[in-house]
Amino acid sequence: MNYELIGMLLCLGGIVGVMSGLLGIGGGLIVVPALVFLLPSFGIPDELVMQIALATSLASIIITSGSSALNHLKLGNVDMYVIKWLMPGVVIGGLFGAYIAEWIPSQYLPKVFAGIVMALAVQMFLSIKSTMVRSMPNALATIFYGSGIGMVSSLAGIGGGSLSVPFLSRHGVEMRKAVGSSSVCGCVIAISGMIGFIFHGVKVDALPQYSVGYVYLPALIAIASTSMLTTKVGAKLASTLPTSVLKKVFAIFLLFVSVTMMFQ
Template sequence: MLAWPLVAELLLLGSATGFLAGLLGIGGGMLLVPFITLLLTLKQFPPELIVKMAVATSLATILFTSIASVRAHHARGAVRWDIVRRFAPGIVLGSLIGAQLAKLLPARPLTLLFAAFVAFSATQMLLERKPKAARQLPPASGMFGTGGLIGVLSSLVGAGGAFISVPFMTWCNVPLHTAVATSSALGFPVALAGTVGYIVAGWDLQGLPSGTLGFLYLPALAVVSTASVLTAPLGARVSHSIDVRKLRRLFSLLLYGVAAYMLHRGLRS
């Protein structure tokens, strides 16, 4: 049973993550993974399992937040479902493989990989780099391969895949707002396959704490996903009334701090 202080901390984390995701259009994994890692560390969970549990739990929350996001984008006709169908098979396979790779990886390289991912995302956000449209979407084999890469990396870092799919689609002459909307739909197969993969990967593992299903920490999933789904629409509404560019730059500095924490944790583990 969860202690009330931990429930309050998870509610605050979920609320902040959902609001910022709606406000800035960022993936929640960049915040969820390090903060769940910190909370589980304070709870004295086994150190070799903490980051894997945080990544798995972060992925599972995307199941709920992506549905709310996709409904809003679909209502505006912004989702390219033909692209989703072409990406999805590779994404599902890649996400399943990524979860198995995470099981095999020691905690240190997985933590360092996440630190590098956050630092890269922060730099992209700070510089506001957008690839120039230079080509068309590839044939089915190219979409499958790209989807596989998105799935593997997303499953390893607990993210929805927008850090690859949005720049890739923009590079392939898909308008930015369409790429963002379509990427939100791709988050669901990433999260579903990744979640299943982490459940299977940790199913027979010894030493997992109570409240887990494979690598999933169910209490954190329930509290964080509920709070984030409720606050994400509020953040989206606020984003239409203010200039979020300066906020994105400030948030990128916070992400550098998050990357530094995960780097420090990885180097001393």
């Protein structure tokens, strides 16, 4: 691991922190594609790159989303009803998603990731002009939706903001509170998903040194050390930018990530 790679991972963490605070994402939509590109430089075999990228992304999200959530709590950008009923579902779904990822052939995982993100981008673009707002579903239905969000998020190595923010926005939660609440839930999704990847990874013999299951510690430490410092910048931006602007930024970001991963 040379200084150039360390520098790239530190810069990556800084960008992830800003985007996490701004959009309520844990950063996985940035971290996963970046690690897929960078991990072969560490001498990691191609057949393990995607699993390690997903697991390390989830581990970094615990720190990034946790820092972002604290900033949003201080700014009053968290809906406690959402936290109370969405969180149990995302924990169950996060564990299940890590289990599914273990059974999908590694060469298909980037395409699965790209397809999920493309669908999210389209949904967010459509929601920009949509005036239809629904109320939040009841507690049991919210837990059910949370399970789906947790499963897909863990499968894609993301914190769930790209799923939960559009879901909450569509159901009448103000965009800033959707972003803040997503940060809290994203931290929980990441914990459950990371546990699943560690559990499945400990049985693999060819993992690189300094790995805990599929989590690659050098990359995790570098990314987390800067991302936790820059979430405050993104959280302040989220509190000042108009909702329509936030949605446009979110949708364009998702589209870019999807196209990038489709050609991996």
